[in-house]
Amino acid sequence: MEGKLIFTTKEASKFLGISTATIYRMEKKGLISSTRTPGGQRRFSKKSIEKYLRESQNFEAPQNPSRYKKSASSIKESEAVYDIEDKERVVTAKTPQIDELFFHRDSIWIYNADFLRTENIEDNSIDLIVTSPPYNVDIKYNSHDDTMAYEDYLSFTKEWLAKCYKLIKSDGRFCLNIPLDKNKGGQQCVCADITTIAKQVGFKYHSTIIWNEQNISRRTAWGSWLSASAPYVIAPVEVIVILYKKNWKKTSGSGKSDITRKEFMEWTNGVWNFMGESKKRIGHPAPFPVELPKRCIKLFSFVGDTVLDPFLGSGSTLLACLQTERNGIGVEIDKKYCALAEKRLITEGQINQLKLSVPLHVAQES
Numbered sequence: 095m096e097g098k099l100i101f102t103t104k105e106a107s108k109f110l111g112i113s114t115a116t117i118y119r120m121e122k123k124g125l126i127s128s129t130r131t132p133g134g135q136r137r138f139s140k141k142s143i144e145k146y147l148r149e150s151q152n153f154e155a156p157q158n159p160s161r162y163k164k165s166a167s168s169i170k171e172s173e174a175v176y177d178i179e180d181k182e183r184v185v186t187a188k189t190p191q192i193d194e195l196f197f198h199r200d201s202i203w204i205y206n207a208d209f210l211r212t213e214n215i216e217d218n219s220i221d222l223i224v225t226s227p228p229y230n231v232d233i234k235y236n237s238h239d240d241t242m243a244y245e246d247y248l249s250f251t252k253e254w255l256a257k258c259y260k261l262i263k264s265d266g267r268f269c270l271n272i273p274l275d276k277n278k279g280g281q282q283c284v285c286a287d288i289t290t291i292a293k294q295v296g297f298k299y300h301s302t303i304i305w306n307e308q309n310i311s312r313r314t315a316w317g318s319w320l321s322a323s324a325p326y327v328i329a330p331v332e333v334i335v336i337l338y339k340k341n342w343k344k345t346s347g348s349g350k351s352d353i354t355r356k357e358f359m360e361w362t363n364g365v366w367n368f369m370g371e372s373k374k375r376i377g378h379p380a381p382f383p384v385e386l387p388k389r390c391i392k393l394f395s396f397v398g399d400t401v402l403d404p405f406l407g408s409g410s411t412l413l414a415c416l417q418t419e420r421n422g423i424g425v426e427i428d429k430k431y432c433a434l435a436e437k438r439l440i441t442e443g444q445i446n447q448l449k450l451s452v453p454l455h456v457a458q459e460s
């Protein structure tokens with residue numbers, strides 16, 4: 095438990111040496127505070143537990159406070175991060191280990207967190223994941239190093255894919271936007287490598303959509319110009335790999351689809367042609383256009399489903415969720431990008447004006 099910042103009820107009870115029922119009673123009396131996950135589960139921050147312990151000296155001591163004191167004092171500086179309740183940075187950490195609810199309105203949640211570490215999303219609760227992870231192509235992100243050795247990049251990929259697998263329902267789907275291949279710094283078939291890893295962690299393969307971005311920058315690298323000695327071949331496309339957990343046939347959710355006949359006919363053809371998004375216009379170094387998550391959402395999920403983007407960036411997936419009446423959860427490690435996503439939801443998505451009638455649909459599978 096050492097170094098933990100967010101606790102489930104069971105963990106908090108173990109930590110304090112009291113029963114979960116006592117925690118519920120304490121919460122009811124206002125002695126300890128919690129936040130709720132999208133699925134309604136309680137989460138207790140380290141700060142609220144500390145506050146309880148401080149104040150409890152004035153009324154009723156917990157059964158085993160010494161256990162907590164020992165652990166609390168041994169929390170290392172590098173493990174201390176943002177606190178979920180007051181949004182203040184409490185200690186500067188070299189590696190950000192941030193875990194906080196940054197924004198929540200109606201059916202949209204943004205967590206400013208490292209996806210690998212966040213505990214805010216329940217297992218088996220997600221209907222659809224739509225995401226574009228970092229591609230490891232030296233993009234200058236604020237908080238992520240996009241220049242890992244290829245082997246390290248694949249290890250990172252395995253870790254976050256395994257987490258995605260845990261979070262989706264058994265009939266959950268996954269639309270994974272990745273490059274087809276990588277040319278700089280040694281040629282690699284990124285799409286094949288990542289798909290293999292996805293299968294290793296348990297995902298089943300369904301199909302691949304080719305996204306033709308139509309914005310081919312002027313080519314300068316030909317390898318060997320007009321010669322067969324060593325020419326380069328570059329496909330100016332990205333892919334969206336479609337995966338699922340256990341059953342392709344979707345049985346959970348409202349059963350209500352909102353895709354039109356025209357959209358269905360067009361989008362089930364696995365070559366998609368639409369423009370990429372402007373980095374400058376959005377203010378993020380690698381956004382995808384809202385059209386991409388919107389198509390995935392309408393094609394692969396029902397109205398009222400819960401969609402997750404573990405690498406939220408500028409919030410495009412959540413904008414698509416707003417447009418399509420899906421619950422949306424986004425996780426983003428960089429606080430400035432979270433703020434950008436929030437701003438886009440307010441300006442482009444007009445979230446403040448919306449009165450959404452979508453029921454929360456994130457309860458765990460039975």
Ligand SMILES: C[S@@+](CC[C@H](N)C(=O)[O-])C[C@H]1O[C@@H](n2cnc3c(N)ncnc32)[C@H](O)[C@@H]1O
Pocket residue numbers: 207208209210225226227228229235236237238378380381382383404405406407408409410411425426427428431
């Ligand atoms: C390719 S961008 C996603 C762009 C997004 N689709 C959009 O439309 O703006 C990848 C994002 O992942 C974020 N990121 C990198 N590592 C992360 C991690 N461990 N947890 C959460 N977010 C992370 C980066 O800060 C970056 O914003």
